[in-house]
Amino acid sequence: MSFRTTSTSVDYVEDVSPGSGALPPRAWYASSDARSLSLNGSWRFRLSPTVDAEDDSFAEPGFDADGWAEVAVPGHWVLQGDGAFGAPIYTNHLYPFPVDPPRVPTENPTGDHLRFFDLPEGWPALSEGGAVLRFDGVESCARVWLNGTDIGEFKGSRLPHEFAVGHLLKPSGNVLAVRVHQWSAGSYLEDQDQWWLPGIFRDVTLLHRPAGSVLDFFVHASYDHVGGLGTLRVDSDVDGRVTVPALDIDVATGEPVTVAVEPWTAETPRLYDGELVTEGERVPLRIGFRTVVLEDGLIKVNGRAILFKGVNRHEWHPERGRALDLETMREDVLLMKRHNLNAVRTSHYPPHPAFLDLCDEYGLWVIDECDLETHGFTEQNWRDNPVDDERWTPALLDRAARMVERDKNHPSVVMWSLGNECGTGRGLTAMAEWIHGRDGSRLVHYEGDWDCRDTDVYSRMYADHAETERIGQGLDGGTQKRRGLPFIQCEYGHAMGNGPGGLADYQRLFEAHDRIQGGFIWEWIDHGVTHAELGFAYGGDFGEELHDGNFVCDGLVFPDRRPSPGLVEFKKVIEPVRIEGDGVAGTVRVRNAHDFADLSSLAFEWSYQVDGETVESGPLAVPALAAGESAEVKLPQPPAGGSGGEAQWTVRALLAEDTGWGRKGHQVAWAQLPVLERPLPSVAPSDRPTASEKLITLGPASFDVRTGALKTIGGVDVTGLRLDVWRAPTDNDAGAAWQPDLRYGLLWRKYGLHRMRHRLDAVEAGEDALTVRTRVAPAAWEIGLNTVYRWTSDGTRLKLTVSVTPDGDWTVPLPRLGIRFGLSSADAVQWYGGGPGEGYPDTKSASMLGRWHASVDELQTPYVRPQENGARPDVRWAELGGLRIDGDPEFWFTARRWTSEQLDAAEHLTDLEAGDTVWVNLDHGQMGIGSQSCGPGALPQYHLLARPAEFSFVFSATR
Ligand code: IPT
DSSP states (O other): OOOOOSOGGGGGGGOSSOEESOOOOOOOOOOSSSOEEEOOEEEEEEEESSTTSSOGGGGSTTOOOTTOEEEEESSOGGGSGGGTTOOOEEESSSOSSOOOTTOOOSOOOEEEEEEEEOOOTTOOOTTSSEEEEEESOEESEEEEEETTEEEEEEEOTTSOEEEEOGGGOOSSOEEEEEEEESOOGGGGGBOOSEEEOOEEOSOEEEEEEOTTOOOOEEEEEEEETTTTEEEEEEEESSOEEEEEGGGTEEEETTOOEEEEOOOBOSSSBOOEEEEEEETTEEEEEEEOOOOEEEETTEEEETTEEOOEEEEEOOOOBTTTBTOOOHHHHHHHHHHHHHTTOOEEEOTTSOOOHHHHHHHHHHTOEEEEEOSOBOGGGGGGTTTTOGGGOGGGHHHHHHHHHHHHHHHTTOTTEEEEEOOSSOOOOHHHHHHHHHHHHHOTTSEEEOSSOTTOSSOSSEEEESOOHHHHHHHHTTOSOOOHHHHTSOEEEEEEEEOSSSOOOOHHHHHHHHHHOTTEEEEEEEOSBOOOEEETTTEEEOTTTTOOSSOOGGGGOOOSBOTTOOBOHHHHHHHHHTOSEEEEEETTTTEEEEEEOOSSOOGGGEEEEEEEEETTEEEEEEEEOOOOOOTTOEEEEEOOOOOSSOTTSOEEEEEEEEESSOOSSOOTTOEEEEEEEEEEOOOOOOOOOOOOOEEOSSEEEETTEEEETTTOOEEEETTEEEEEEEEEOOOOOOHHHHOOTTOSSOOHHHHHHHTTTTSEEEEEEEEEEOSSOEEEEEEEEETTOSOEEEEEEEEEESSSOEEEEEEEEEESOOOSOOSEEEEEEEESSOOEEEEEEEESSOOOTTSOTTOEEEEEEEETGGGOOOOSSOOSOOOEEEEEEEEETTEEEEEEEEEEEEEESSOHHHHHHOSSGGGOOOOSOEEEEEEEEEOOOOSTTTSOOOOGGGOOOOOOEEEEEEEEEOO
């Protein structure tokens, strides 16, 4: 005898079909006059461990939910309830459940949600028209009842689903019941690299649908750049009229009209307000005229090739996960605009629709990506991949349609992306065919298909510089179709931890080759989760049995949206005005690197610095160059005075007036042009080291007589001064297993560079110098660094010259090369050099030469997983803790309240405990950063090779 006790009513969870009961997808819009009711807010909530632990009687009217908890909608239950509702799980590409599609585990957290509502005052009589219930995003599968009637179920977490509910509504006492399952067949299609976060995480809205109201409509607004004409045609399922007052347009739906317009571009986001009016509804339109084509093997908008300076944006908030409010979305867009970005790939799903409104309004090119990734199938060589199995094709087509129909009226969207990391398959081809057929006015993108069978652009991720250059030169081969297509990097510059490095080198390639139309940094924001003990949590911090650690923190902004140095660097690298010139001759060459905008919105300014202090500044007249044009501009006569010091011009391009995204005076681009070189510090050795029982004295300094170790400089205690090569490996030093480049972060540890020992060979007090000879080397290996410290003084100042000679067969570059020492009391730091933020050999484009000051705490960059950070490059001199240090040559300056070893050992920022000593690093060299946490390592020219080196510092006491 066999029997089953499980109800068959939960079969939909593991059904590959997209769902049942929902209305066909359509454009997303906010009506001007039809009523709507937000059902966001506090909902009653019950969590069950399995799909059928509880029956569905909770959906019945009259069900008593008194004992239930509450959750906020939009929200994810695992981020609410202080851990009572489970926890987030982070995996990059591994499915956190057995791969047996479409089956999911019995342990399937299921959240029953209840919302009680009355129709508000003034809601039209129920006989007038209908009503639609809209869910903008639910992860991953939901079944819905209204007033006890089962109205359907759906999957497709980041896509809208609407249900006709007019016949079920009551004036008061409505009960909306939603059962949400964390895992479903849909989870196999949603294997994006992010936290798994179940819940109703976007808005729930009840929309009144008056008789004769708008159903779906498609705004076609093209631009003919030759004639300067826009053609508008609004196709609408329900006939009506279209008006655009500023253009005197008043036409029937379906009827084209051509008038002179200003086009929409990401740089000049001109939108025209219009209205679609049907018998029963008025719908506001924000129309942007632009034409996207593939022509001459290039992506052209309004007749011109564009260059993406983009970023991949996941939706993220450190407390609310992917439930973003409008202000957070706006903050993203404003931050992007203020950092010169012009493009977003909505990795890896369509964002909240309000984000696209903001892109239209402020101006960003968008690659709108479908909610689709099956990356985990790579572990089985893509066998059973849903995108190549026709049983799943309806679900794929449903996802494509829900994206395209929802977002088709946004001028900012210039490409549709099929999804991410799905391998290849017939399902993707079906999606591409459907999209091409539905919307011929945009291009189709997908990275996984290197033959470009289905796509209009050759797209790759993390191609290294050399390959990128070959592609730019058209030497990469590939199918005939691919050879005729433009190239973009949909992901590059992996912004995990410190970095990414090498962006300037990429940008040079992007700008040198027409075929390369730019790229998108991976990624916008660190997905750190606010955590009471850890600061920001990452993978593993919630006890997940499988996880990918801090690979989820790889953004250009920290989880709280503070810009990381990577964003500041990217801003400089992609600045839309190029300023070059000859400081000595006093000439500047300004090039407008925009694709469309002229320079009329910018004001230019010159200033002149001597030893980092500005002596004079003034406006610089630069013509309002058209996009692509350049001009030579003459600088004024250099100001008198301040001679003898290092001198330079600084030229800046600033917003001339307030704009929608930046204030007047906001800096867009800048350059510095050297005029006079820095006189190097010199100390004439005149003092003679003198030894007493315990100490050797030389000028202002004292040393241990036995070891030659520095003890004081002019009354300032100095501890542990010695050669130092270790840095807490960055995520990019550690590298990713799949990257072919050597993983130096691991090799450094193998060769013991974090445990170097210092053998004392000699302490020699000579005529005018104290010389200390050492060999610095790790246990077990024959490699070492013969290191000589030579101290001299003119009586008041103390000079240290360090000579390093590598010994043995060094097969790895050094992490850093310099000295470190401890100061017992130091807080305020002043320096003349690169700043204000950190910079490393391949991340210092944005480093500006000047006089800067910061506290020791402010010098730290708070990478979510602690690692090397905070070095200021090109420092001429620095002052802290009663000492001034002048470098010969310039040096890298770092100061922290912990050692590199402590920094290395920390897993979270909260592990770093400030000690009494401030540890200072003065480095002659630093290894480059690169992008190897997912992409290529530092380019060879940024490697710090172990080879003979000599460098000096002059110390003087400042108090
Ligand atoms: C690539 C993914 O597309 C992206 O989602 C993210 O995981 C990124 O890597 C790394 O952070 S896939 C990678 C295997 C190249």
